[in-house]
Amino acid sequence: xxxxxxxxxxxxxxxxxxxxxxxxxxxxxxxxxxxxxxxxxxxxxxxxxxxxxxxxxxxxxxxxxxxxxxxxxxxxxxxxxxxxxxxxxxxxxxxxxxxxxxxxxxxxxxxxxxxxxxxxxxxxxxxxxxxxxxxxxxxxxxxxxxxxxxxxxxxxxxxxxxxxxxxxxxxxxxxxxxxxxxxxxxxxxxxxxxxxxxxxxxxxxxxxxxxxxxxxxxxxxxxxxxxxxxxxxxxxxx
Amino acid sequence: xxxxxxxxxxxxxxxxxxxxxxxxxxxxxxxxxxxxxxxxxxxxxxxxxxxxxxxxxxxxxxxxxxxxxxxxxxxxxxxxxxxxxxxxxxxxxxxxxxxxxxxxxxxxxxxxxxxxxxxxxxxxxxxxxxxxxxxxxxxxxxxxxxxxxxxxxxxxxxxxxxxxxxxxxxxxxxxxxxxxxxxxxxxxxxxxxxxxxxxxxxxxxxxxxxxxxxxxxxxxxxxxxxxxxxxxxxxxxx
DNA sequence: GTCGAACTTTGCGCTGGCGCAAACAGTTCT
DNA sequence: AGAACTGTTTGCGCCAGCGCAAAGTTCGAC
Numbered sequence: 164x165x166x167x168x169x170x171x172x173x174x175x176x177x178x179x180x181x182x183x184x185x186x187x188x189x190x191x192x193x194x195x196x197x198x199x200x201x202x203x204x205x206x207x208x209x210x211x212x213x214x215x216x217x218x219x220x221x222x223x224x225x226x227x228x229x230x231x232x233x234x235x236x237x238x239x240x241x242x243x244x245x246x247x248x249x250x251x252x253x254x255x256x257x258x259x260x261x262x263x264x265x266x267x268x269x270x271x272x273x274x275x276x277x278x279x280x281x282x283x284x285x286x287x288x289x290x291x292x293x294x295x296x297x298x299x300x301x302x303x304x305x306x307x308x309x310x311x312x313x314x315x316x317x318x319x320x321x322x323x324x325x326x327x328x329x330x331x332x333x334x335x336x337x338x339x340x341x342x343x344x345x346x347x348x349x350x351x352x353x354x355x356x357x358x359x360x361x362x363x364x365x366x367x368x369x370x371x372x373x374x375x376x377x378x379x380x381x382x383x384x385x386x387x388x389x390x391x392x393x394x395x396x397x398x399x400x401x
Numbered sequence: 402x403x404x405x406x407x408x409x410x411x412x413x414x415x416x417x418x419x420x421x422x423x424x425x426x427x428x429x430x431x432x433x434x435x436x437x438x439x440x441x442x443x444x445x446x447x448x449x450x451x452x453x454x455x456x457x458x459x460x461x462x463x464x465x466x467x468x469x470x471x472x473x474x475x476x477x478x479x480x481x482x483x484x485x486x487x488x489x490x491x492x493x494x495x496x497x498x499x500x501x502x503x504x505x506x507x508x509x510x511x512x513x514x515x516x517x518x519x520x521x522x523x524x525x526x527x528x529x530x531x532x533x534x535x536x537x538x539x540x541x542x543x544x545x546x547x548x549x550x551x552x553x554x555x556x557x558x559x560x561x562x563x564x565x566x567x568x569x570x571x572x573x574x575x576x577x578x579x580x581x582x583x584x585x586x587x588x589x590x591x592x593x594x595x596x597x598x599x600x601x602x603x604x605x606x607x608x609x610x611x612x613x614x615x616x617x618x619x620x621x622x623x624x625x626x627x628x629x630x631x632x633x634x635x636x637x638x639x
Numbered sequence: 640g641t642c643g644a645a646c647t648t649t650g651c652g653c654t655g656g657c658g659c660a661a662a663c664a665g666t667t668c669t
Numbered sequence: 670a671g672a673a674c675t676g677t678t679t680g681c682g683c684c685a686g687c688g689c690a691a692a693g694t695t696c697g698a699c
């Protein structure tokens with residue numbers, strides 16, 4: 164698995180794909196053309212691995228559409244979600260942090276469209292393209308910040324607070340407005356949420372049921388909609 | 402507090418201070434001279450802040466001697482230790498991750514000697530000094546890895562395992578060999594260990610007492626010596 | 640429509656480790 | 670030497686949340 168599929172059959176990828184994305188937004192049309200011509204485009208089904216923890220980092224990626232969960236597996240097979248990555252961000256940028264292998268596994272949370280480049284081009288990107296490096300390190304920084312927050316949360320908060328905060332973060336990062344609330348716009352199970360908050364799917368299920376009774380959320384299978392974000396914020400503080 | 406004390410009165414800092422440290426090890430004597438001439442040297446007492454979370458990142462630092470704990474405070478005043486930094490590493494490198502403020506507070510765990518430079522020199526360092534950037538990003542990468550591991554541990558392991566692993570990590574990173582074991586070579590309280598493992602000082606105390614009875618560790622006030630690392634590894638796995 | 644798989648809900652009992660409390664032991668200051 | 674402080678130990682009771690179990694629901698495949 165995980166082999167690279169043939170280049171998309173479209174004659175050329177359109178430049179507008181990248182022009183508005185931070186790492187590339189300062190570049191000339193001509194540079195973007197070059198970058199796209201070196202890229203491989205690929206579609207992934209929901210729930211498959213884009214790359215695996217420990218594998219040689221031979222490519223780096225830009226998520227054009229979809230959502231990705233970055234997870235790690237324990238020796239006993241449990242899995243822990245480290246991050247969620249929305250469309251428009253780079254991933255698999257091991258080279259940026261001086262690594263030769265991927266530090267975690269990237270799983271698609273939805274069907275996704277991804278561009279990728281061979282890692283040997285990394286240094287060229289960094290040195291030739293204005294703003295690429297700066298924006299990349301901002302991404303690294305914000306991910307570190309996120310991890311940091313998770314550590315603090317896990318260390319100091321109760322399960323109910325953690326789940327509330329995780330849900331709020333999800334709708335902030337990847338929420339979609341609906342007439343009666345904000346919905347996490349990718350499929351997410353109780354199990355997923357429990358892996359994100361270091362608890363069990365049972366506890367998450369109980370919490371969501373309780374919140375639903377109180378009118379704070381509505382949820383169906385794999386779908387969660389927050390109808391009263393403010394009340395969740397209150398729960399999140401304790 | 403935290404104001405910069407006058408330059409050390411020694412006529413010049415010696416070049417050998419930096420030549421063997423990874424971020425500078427590829428440099429010519431002349432470059433190191435320039436770098437040192439721009440540096441401010443300062444001694445900090447044990448337990449004081451080198452910089453504070455949220456403050457503008459106007460300087461970056463190299464820890465020449467001592468140990469530093471990187472901590473974050475919660476709104477309710479609890480504190481959580483994110484990392485330990487041994488001598489020879491850079492810290493406060495907010496600029497490297499695209500931040501304008503320090504993401505956490507750095508507290509000295511022992512009396513420490515620190516060099517620092519104004520952040521405006523950062524870009525010069527990165528572009529002019531061969532290997533500086535690469536080594537810096539390796540540091541960032543390994544710190545991310547460490548944080549990642551902590552998340553996984555906190556999410557999946559019992560308190561006893563976490564404490565065992567934290568202790569093992571401490572003696573790996575900063576251990577000092579003694580005739581009858583390996584000692585964490587900076588003062589560390591039960592409270593410190595509990596902040597590192599997301600538990601209470603009481604639980605840590607009970608665990609250490611139990612381990613001491615079984616002959617795995619010896620501990621005095623603020624000192625912990627591991628006499629049977631292998632047994633701790635076993636506990637750490639579960 | 641039927642089947643099976645994947646996901647969700649709910650009940651119940653148990654326990655790891657926290658909160659509280661109190662005493663004890665080094666260290667530093669005067 | 671005594672006082673004041675900081676760090677450590679230990680006992681006891683409690684409960685949040687886990688483990689286990691079983692049943693219910695939704696969805697897709699055939």
